[in-house]
Amino acid sequence: MATSTTRSSKKVTNDLPTTDEVEMDEDTITEETIEEFDPLPIEEDQQQQEEYPTNKNPDEVSLKLEKLKGIGPESAKKLRAYGINDIPALAVAQAPELIERLSPGGKNKNISLDYCMKLIVSANDYLQKTGILEKPLMSSKDLLARNMDRKKFTTGDEHIDNFLGGGGFESRSVTEMYGQFGSGKSQMCYTTAVIAASKGIKVLWLDTENTYYPDRVDEIAQLRGLDKDMVQSNILVIKPASVSMFTMYINKLEDYVTKNKIGLIVVDSVIALHKSEFFGRGQLAPRQQGLSHIMSKLVRTAQYYDAGVIITNHVIANPDPYKRGTEIAAGGNSVAHMSTHRMYLQLKGEKKPYTIATMVDSPRLPRSQVSFDLTPEGVMWKDPAKA
Numbered sequence: 001m002a003t004s005t006t007r008s009s010k011k012v013t014n015d016l017p018t019t020d021e022v023e024m025d026e027d028t029i030t031e032e033t034i035e036e037f038d039p040l041p042i043e044e045d046q047q048q049q050e051e052y053p054t055n056k057n058p059d060e061v062s063l064k065l066e067k068l069k070g071i072g073p074e075s076a077k078k079l080r081a082y083g084i085n086d087i088p089a090l091a092v093a094q095a096p097e098l099i100e101r102l103s104p105g106g107k108n109k110n111i112s113l114d115y116c117m118k119l120i121v122s123a124n125d126y127l128q129k130t131g132i133l134e135k136p137l138m139s140s141k142d143l144l145a146r147n148m149d150r151k152k153f154t155t156g157d158e159h160i161d162n163f164l165g166g167g168g169f170e171s172r173s174v175t176e177m178y179g180q181f182g183s184g185k186s187q188m189c190y191t192t193a194v195i196a197a198s199k200g201i202k203v204l205w206l207d208t209e210n211t212y213y214p215d216r217v218d219e220i221a222q223l224r225g226l227d228k229d230m231v232q233s234n235i236l237v238i239k240p241a242s243v244s245m246f247t248m249y250i251n252k253l254e255d256y257v258t259k260n261k262i263g264l265i266v267v268d269s270v271i272a273l274h275k276s277e278f279f280g281r282g283q284l285a286p287r288q289q290g291l292s293h294i295m296s297k298l299v300r301t302a303q304y305y306d307a308g309v310i311i312t313n314h315v316i317a318n319p320d321p322y323k324r325g326t327e328i329a330a331g332g333n334s335v336a337h338m339s340t341h342r343m344y345l346q347l348k349g350e351k352k353p354y355t356i357a358t359m360v361d362s363p364r365l366p367r368s369q370v371s372f373d374l375t376p377e378g379v380m381w382k383d384p385a386k387a
């Protein structure tokens with residue numbers, strides 16, 4: 001085992017040497033930079049938290065912040081106060097965000113952007129060397145093998161699962177559903193969340209539209225013969241009422257995910273709050289910037305924590321004068337480019353309405369379609385021949 005020394009000559013027990021440039025004193029982050037701010041009660045289970053993540057051989061690899069060269073108990077304590085609980089949480093941080101957390105308004109002159117970038121690189125380096133993250137240079141063959149172990153979150157219906165690539169929504173990616181009101185976006189989320197929760201998977205549901213109904217969850221669970229109590233307790237709901245609160249919760253996402261061992265994240269919807277708070281061309285830039293930040297956090301959380309992420313999005317009238325009468329997804333490029341798989345849900349049928357979902361953009365799935373009904377049990381495949 002290699003040991004390394006900080007500038008203050010204290011021994012730090014690093015199993016692996018990380019980037020040599022990261023030379024920090026344990027006391028670089030000073031007390032006055034820390035403002036304890038924990039608006040949500042999170043299940044405190046320090047013991048469990050230290051064993052995270054469970055999807056990779058946790059017995060062999062410690063993910064404690066103190067494992068990184070230069071991070072002693074004091075710095076680790078201060079990072080944890082900001083919700084950066086372990087090495088994966090640090091690895092997914094963004095330097096400008098980290099500096100704002102550790103040194104709000106540039107209060108602590110010791111904490112530079114460069115310093116934060118090195119911390120993040122060091123965390124990624126550690127995860128790569130321990131095999132938790134992909135190595136920086138991998139053969140496509142190795143990547144293929146790695147892709148096989150993605151988790152799947154079933155919709156409970158084989159046809160819909162196959163449309164999603166087999167098995168349902170996948171981990172390590174963000175799947176977006178956009179469509180008009182009543183097209184089944186939330187119903188798809190409910191059904192998938194209920195089934196996942198019934199299998200013991202913890203679901204984090206960010207409800208920005210105030211449309212999360214626990215009674216609907218009860219109904220789906222009961223009609224499917226699932227353990228209602230288990231389902232209800234495995235779904236954790238956050239109801240942000242403003243962009244500020246939504247962004248704050250998103251900033252603390254790693255914290256919620258690690259402490260509660262979240263396997264599936266639902267954001268219903270990603271757009272509602274931004275749409276209502278930012279209006280007019282003048283506010284387009286901050287709105288898009290905010291959405292990009294949220295999307296990139298979701299993408300990184302999915303990837304680093306092997307979590308499934310399902311987001312819903314609205315539609316707007318197509319501004320292209322040659323495509324009058326059609327609709328496009330809201331959120332512009334900020335949402336479009338960052339979603340891994342995008343599905344467009346359209347309501348069809350007048351007497352007996354049903355939904356057609358089209359996979360409009362995906363790096364690996366064909367532009368296929370599937371039809372489904374919205375039933376008391378949740379989403380159910382509909383034979384298009386009988387539509």
Ligand SMILES: Nc1ncnc2c1ncn2[C@@H]1O[C@H](COP(=O)(O)OP(=O)(O)OP(=O)(O)O)[C@@H](O)[C@H]1O
Nearest residue numbers: 180181182183184185186187188211219374375376
């Ligand atoms: N308990 C239920 N049993 C059967 N169908 C239901 C039930 N609850 C809702 N639905 C169906 O789901 C539809 C609403 O779908 P959903 O909530 O998924 O819409 P959405 O796409 O999320 O729309 P929005 O953009 O307004 O949030 C209702 O119009 C109804 O047809």
Ligand SMILES: [Mg+2]
Nearest residue numbers: 185186211268
């Ligand atoms: Mg909805």
